[in-house]
Amino acid sequence: MSWRGRDVVSMRDFSRKDLEVLFEKAREMERYARSGLDVLRGKIMAVAFFEPSTRTRLSFETAMKRLGGNVIGFSSAEGTSVEKGETFSDTIRMLDAYADVIVVRHKLEGAAKLAAEIAQSPVINAGDGSFNHPTQAMLDLYTIWREKGKVDGLRIGVMGDLKYARTVNSLLEGLALFDVEVALISPEFLRPRQETLDYIQSRGLRYEFYSRLDEVLGELDVLYVVRIQKERFLDPLEYERVRGSYRLTAESLRGAKDGLIVLHPLPRVDELDPSVDGTRHAAYFRQAAYGVPLRMALLSLILT
Incomplete structure (x- = not known):
């Protein structure tokens, strides 16, 4: 077409x-x-x-x-x-x-x-x-294609609020067009909507759920980060506990593959620490430029 x-x-x-x-x-x-x-x-x-x-x-x-x-x-x-x-x-x-x-x-x-x-x-x-x-998802996929030379065959982690972040829904639908494996890293109640999961499953996208980044970090080629949205929490203390678990720092990237790239749709709040900017993994400013x-x-x- x-x-x-x-x-x-x-x-x-x-x-x-x-x-x-x-x-x-x-x-x-x-x-x-x-x-x-x-x-x-x-x-x-x-x-x-x-x-x-x-x-x-x-x-x-x-x-x-x-x-x-x-x-x-x-x-x-x-x-x-x-x-x-x-x-x-x-x-x-x-x-x-x-x-x-x-x-x-x-x-x-x-x-x-x-x-x-x-x-x-x-x-x-x-x-x-x-x-x-959709155009953010197209940009995200293009960034992966440019930075890694391909999309097929990669292990891609998506971390943060996977339920309400519209960038995540569109990205998962786009990834369903490729031969990839996806690690969905989030609190259980912020996993992608069932409608999205049903769709990507019908398209054959392979995915697994994880509650912590360290469970899967060493296997990832791409890590896509979105913020945990404070407004979704009724208990501020619960938000503070969860937020800290999904905050990426240079230290938390120890053990990552040398070729791992970190993406983020931006703007960031505190889920992506500025210490990551100076690492070899940071690709989110190039992503924005693309x-x-x-x-x-x-x-x-x-x-x-």
Whole structure:
């Protein structure tokens, strides 16, 4: 299936071949991530961010400008007609009249799917609710592919809040397209949603649960870290106990493979200690930088 004109709502809508085409294009776009090129001159991207973002929004905007296109939109509902009571649907209809592609971020699950049903222009989900963040997953997989030279055959650990982190749900759906083994490291009550587990199991993804990183660290090629979300705990003392168990430091990486890479969608709070930054394992800032060529590739494939 061609990328041209496609919506990007969920990782479930894409095949392994789709991702391979995207990765090759992103590798090509790395050459232009600073210098730019004019393949999207005259095109307009609308960003409709009803929820805060730094890396996702700015990397999309940078990508569009590096491709020679223009950007309109907003980074919060403040100062827009939403404050006057305009509905989400009407906002999308207006942006559809102004732009060639719409990038949506929203706190409510299903917002991007609704936008895609309304708009004639392609819609890209930049994160909605606690379930979908497909372009982050594409970036995560691309980073693994670039840093390790492959995705197949790797042992990948995913640690932290695996239930409510939308990056984790999308990443697991993407990993289900490859021949990998996944270690799910979290408190029992923060394991991935059953819906996600059912899906990845149906796709043949091999996974195991672990309660501690040290149980599996020495076997991992990739460790993907997300924060434990304090707001999910009724007992602050329980949060403090659990948080400390899933905090990565340079010391806690002793015993890791030399080639282990640590990824994180960012921003970090205290789950990823700055001491990790100086280790050979830290790849999360390179991961963030890959966001520009990856999204350049995505936009160029959809709009040309």
